Amino acid sequence: MDIKDVKQLARERMKGYCNVCRECNGVACAGQVPGMGGAGTGDAFKRNFEALKNVKVVLRTLHNSKDPDTGIEVLGQKLSLPLITAPVTGSGINMGGYLTEEQYCDAVVEGSKAAGTMAMVGDSGKPEFYVAGLDSVKRAGGEGIAIIKPRENDAVIERIKMAEEAGVKMVGMDIDGAGLVTMALFGQPVGPKSVEDLAQIKKSTDLPFILKGIMTPEEAELAVEAGVDAIVVSNHGGRVLNHTMGVAEALPAIARAVKGKITILADGNVREGVDILKYIALGADAVLAARPVIWGAVAGNEDGVKTVIDTFRNQLYQAMILTGCNDVKSIDESKIVNLNAVK
Numbered sequence: 001m002d003i004k005d006v007k008q009l010a011r012e013r014m015k016g017y018c019n020v021c022r023e024c025n026g027v028a029c030a031g032q033v034p035g036m037g038g039a040g041t042g043d044a045f046k047r048n049f050e051a052l053k054n055v056k057v058v059l060r061t062l063h064n065s066k067d068p069d070t071g072i073e074v075l076g077q078k079l080s081l082p083l084i085t086a087p088v089t090g091s092g093i094n095m096g097g098y099l100t101e102e103q104y105c106d107a108v109v110e111g112s113k114a115a116g117t118m119a120m121v122g123d124s125g126k127p128e129f130y131v132a133g134l135d136s137v138k139r140a141g142g143e144g145i146a147i148i149k150p151r152e153n154d155a156v157i158e159r160i161k162m163a164e165e166a167g168v169k170m171v172g173m174d175i176d177g178a179g180l181v182t183m184a185l186f187g188q189p190v191g192p193k194s195v196e197d198l199a200q201i202k203k204s205t206d207l208p209f210i211l212k213g214i215m216t217p218e219e220a221e222l223a224v225e226a227g228v229d230a231i232v233v234s235n236h237g238g239r240v241l242n243h244t245m246g247v248a249e250a251l252p253a254i255a256r257a258v259k260g261k262i263t264i265l266a267d268g269n270v271r272e273g274v275d276i277l278k279y280i281a282l283g284a285d286a287v288l289a290a291r292p293v294i295w296g297a298v299a300g301n302e303d304g305v306k307t308v309i310d311t312f313r314n315q316l317y318q319a320m321i322l323t324g325c326n327d328v329k330s331i332d333e334s335k336i337v338n339l340n341a342v343k
């Protein structure tokens, strides 16, 4: 199975949910939440696409970067490339139900592991989805990360304990799920957190704690203050609030504020290996990807996910040769021209 097969099969099997467009730009799926799109007019999703497109890479070939190393270490874990699979829940409601939640979780957790990286598993208003993710991670020997909704602190800490029992390597919270008012209807309220709330959660575990959904330097600094280990600069793929900035626009100022003090992850429209290089050049330590991994899972379960990630790694390797980067550390702002910053 190659990446062409993945896209073709996913397109057939996700009919009405995802067109697997040549450019995954949020246009055809605008407003499809639930579904694969962005909220409202889809502007925040489209903005992720446009902002990343506005980052251009600098082609250089007179150098010695002949066999670059794509590997990195993130929060104590060695990964074959600077990419982690993003948390995704709701296979039925979002992807058309070709896979059950359990099959989806197994596909991403096992496929990510086989490709030399790790999957995040998510949380939702349906408590059994969180359990499905943890079960997959447990079966994979703990190779995975649990991302919990911003529930009341006691409920978060209870789910961290469940994750520890499953053997996960890290835990975290998608704090940008704070506005999911529907969760209150199911008796599972979510909401924003104070620094004290976060510090209490962080103290409840020895595992690295990741805060997903940070879009400003000020909040990145608050995450540092709370003792959080990593942030994900993310607007949740444009799914929680329309009209936000694109991640590629928000990231540089955040990196200037907290780089070196906290691990910086970023997500939003990573669709080929060179996109990983762009986000790292903008200040991220590593990236997440969701929608392409969904295509992989739907097309070929574990093998499909591995194909997507292997393709990312091969493309990144080529992009590193053609920009003169021997390793991930040497990917810096000299490798790009950021048109978002040109006034």
Ligand SMILES: Cc1cc2nc3c(=O)[nH]c(=O)nc-3n(C[C@H](O)[C@H](O)[C@H](O)COP(=O)(O)O)c2cc1C
Residues within 6 Å of the ligand: 035, 036, 037, 086, 087, 088, 089, 090, 094, 095, 122, 123, 124, 147, 174, 212, 234, 235, 236, 237, 238, 239, 267, 268, 269, 270, 288, 289, 290, 291, 292
């Ligand atoms: C169908 C779908 C379901 C998602 N579910 C979750 C979730 O349960 N928890 C979470 O933190 N993020 C969730 N996300 C957001 C992704 O983790 C990610 O932040 C976002 O999609 C941006 O990455 P992408 O552009 O590569 O898709 C979901 C995204 C999609 C498309």
